[in-house]
Amino acid sequence: MRSFKYTITDEVGIHARPAGLLAKKAKEFDSAITVEKDGKSVNATKLMMLMGLGVKCGDTVTVTAEGTDEEAAAAAMEQFFKENL
Amino acid sequence: MFKNFDDMLGVRILAAAADGRVMPIGELGDGVYSRRAEGDGYAVVPSSGIFSAGRDIALYSPADGVVSEILPQGGITLRTGDGITLSVIYGGGGRISAELGARIYAGEPFCMLPRGSPLINGAIAVLINETDRITELHIRSGRRRHGSAAAFYRVSE
Numbered sequence: 001m002r003s004f005k006y007t008i009t010d011e012v013g014i015h016a017r018p019a020g021l022l023a024k025k026a027k028e029f030d031s032a033i034t035v036e037k038d039g040k041s042v043n044a045t046k047l048m049m050l051m052g053l054g055v056k057c058g059d060t061v062t063v064t065a066e067g068t069d070e071e072a073a074a075a076a077m078e079q080f081f082k083e084n085l
Numbered sequence: 086m087f088k089n090f091d092d093m094l095g096v097r098i099l100a101a102a103a104d105g106r107v108m109p110i111g112e113l114g115d116g117v118y119s120r121r122a123e124g125d126g127y128a129v130v131p132s133s134g135i136f137s138a139g140r141d142i143a144l145y146s147p148a149d150g151v152v153s154e155i156l157p158q159g160g161i162t163l164r165t166g167d168g169i170t171l172s173v174i175y176g177g178g179g180r181i182s183a184e185l186g187a188r189i190y191a192g193e194p195f196c197m198l199p200r201g202s203p204l205i206n207g208a209i210a211v212l213i214n215e216t217d218r219i220t221e222l223h224i225r226s227g228r229r230r231h232g233s234a235a236a237f238y239r240v241s242e
Binding site for chain 1 (some may be wrong): 115116117118122123154156157158159160162172174175176177178203205210
């Protein structure tokens with residue numbers, strides 16, 4: 001299992017467009033990828049659940065990847081967050 | 086679409102969620118929602134012009150239903166009487182006045198987007214989540230007033 005923490009810098013947080021791109025990116029990997037905020041964890045491939053987390057600017061989330069390609073998945077997800085959120 | 090009255094039986098209507106130009110969601114061109122992975126339906130580009138340019142955008146419910154989910158960063162989901170879940174998704178930053186569990190009606194305002202709010206490729210998406218139940222979907226593309234019919238659909242029981 002691989003995980004990292006990230007503090008959101010996008011002023012609107014995880015809103016519709018990055019949530020959609022995030023879900024799309026997460027689907028590229030076989031590993032189960034989750035995003036957790038304040039004890040609530042959701043499947044990163046589920047766009048509505050991501051938006052339901054209510055992640056705002058300044059919030060810190062924990063992203064976890066678990067599976068056969070977890071190293072690549074975690075690295076790619078961290079890169080995605082840095083570029084988009 | 087309707088040749089006679091019998092054709093209209095079982096047809097459900099989605100109202101336009103905002104004043105603007107309606108198009109099938111597949112034409113949105115954002116690469117995410119337009120792929121219909123989150124549902125099928127329509128997008129509406131809020132109208133602009135000398136009367137609305139630079140103003141806040143009001144969003145209206147596309148159907149009668151119960152607010153089943155409020156997505157703090159950009160939308161709500163509604164549960165209709167026939168068990169269909171509708172999602173109204175915009176970019177983010179809106180002021181949602183609807184309450185979780187409340188019943189709202191087609192054409193009823195539920196959200197105000199401040200000017201400059203991010204949208205999805207300039208549009209708001211209205212999606213039917215249960216795509217496997219949709220047996221027919223017709224989008225009334227073009228300029229529509231909020232509350233007027235934007236789409237007709239049938240679902241399997």
